[in-house]
Amino acid sequence: MEQPQAAMASEAGAGVDADAYRIRPLELGDLSKGFCDLLAQLSPSAPLTEDSFRSRFAELAALGGDHLVLVAEDAGTGRIAAAGAVLVERKFIRRCGTVGHVEDVVVDAAARGRGLGERVVRRLVEHASARGCYKVILNCTPELRGFYAKCGFMEKNVQMGLYF
Numbered sequence: 001m002e003q004p005q006a007a008m009a010s011e012a013g014a015g016v017d018a019d020a021y022r023i024r025p026l027e028l029g030d031l032s033k034g035f036c037d038l039l040a041q042l043s044p045s046a047p048l049t050e051d052s053f054r055s056r057f058a059e060l061a062a063l064g065g066d067h068l069v070l071v072a073e074d075a076g077t078g079r080i081a082a083a084g085a086v087l088v089e090r091k092f093i094r095r096c097g098t099v100g101h102v103e104d105v106v107v108d109a110a111a112r113g114r115g116l117g118e119r120v121v122r123r124l125v126e127h128a129s130a131r132g133c134y135k136v137i138l139n140c141t142p143e144l145r146g147f148y149a150k151c152g153f154m155e156k157n158v159q160m161g162l163y164f
C-alpha cells in the first residue's frame with residue numbers, strides 16, 4: 001500500500017538535475033533500496049527487520065496524507081538518496097487549524113551539497129500547505145540554521161526535550 005501522492009509543484013534546488021532524482025512517497029520496496037541505511041546517517045540504529053518495516057509502513061499508510069514520508073530515488077542506481085517526513089497535527093486552536101511538523105530529513109553523504117535536501121524539504125512544505133496547514137515547524141541543531149533558512153524557515157522560539 002502506498003501513501004497518497006504529495007502535491008506536485010515546481011522543483012526547488014537549481015543545483016540538482018531534476019531528472020537525476022525522482023522525489024516520491026515511500027514505497028514498501030524501498031527497504032531493499034537502502035532506505036534504512038540512509039536513515040542510519042541521521043541516527044545510527046540496528047537494521048530493521050522486514051516485518052518491522054512493513055508493520056510501521058502500514059501504520060503510517062493508515063494515517064493517509066497526515067503522515068507523508070518522501071524519498072528521492074537516484075534514477076541511475078535505483079537507490080534512495082534522500083528522505084524526509086511531514087506530520088500534520090490537528091489542533092483545536094486556530095479554529096481547528098492544522099500544523100505541519102517536518103522530521104527526519106537526510107541526504108546520502110555522497111549526494112549532499114547539490115540542492116537535493118532543499119528540494120525534499122520544499123516538497124514536504126508544499127504538502128503541508130496543500131493540506132491547509134497555517135505553519136510548518138521543525139527542530140534542528142544550530143549548525144543547520146543556514147540550511148533551513150535556505151528552505152524558507154525563520155528561527156522562532158526554543159526547542160525543549162525530555163527523553164526516556
Ligand SMILES: CC(=O)SCCNC(=O)CCNC(=O)[C@H](O)C(C)(C)COP(=O)(O)OP(=O)(O)OC[C@H]1O[C@@H](n2cnc3c(N)ncnc32)[C@H](O)[C@@H]1OP(=O)(O)O
Nearest residue numbers: 103104105106107112113114115116117118138146147150
Ligand atoms: C528536521 C530534521 O530532520 S533536522 C536533521 C537534518 N538532517 C541531518 O542533519 C542529517 C545529515 N545532513 C544531511 O543529510 C544534509 O547535509 C542536509 C539534509 C542537512 C542538507 O542536505 P543537502 O542536500 O546537502 O543540502 P542542499 O544542497 O539542498 O543545501 C541547500 C542550501 O543550504 C545550504 N546548506 C546546506 N547545509 C548547510 C549547513 N549545514 N549550514 C548552512 N547552510 C547549509 C547549502 O549551501 C545550499 O545553499 P546554496 O543554495 O546557497 O548553495
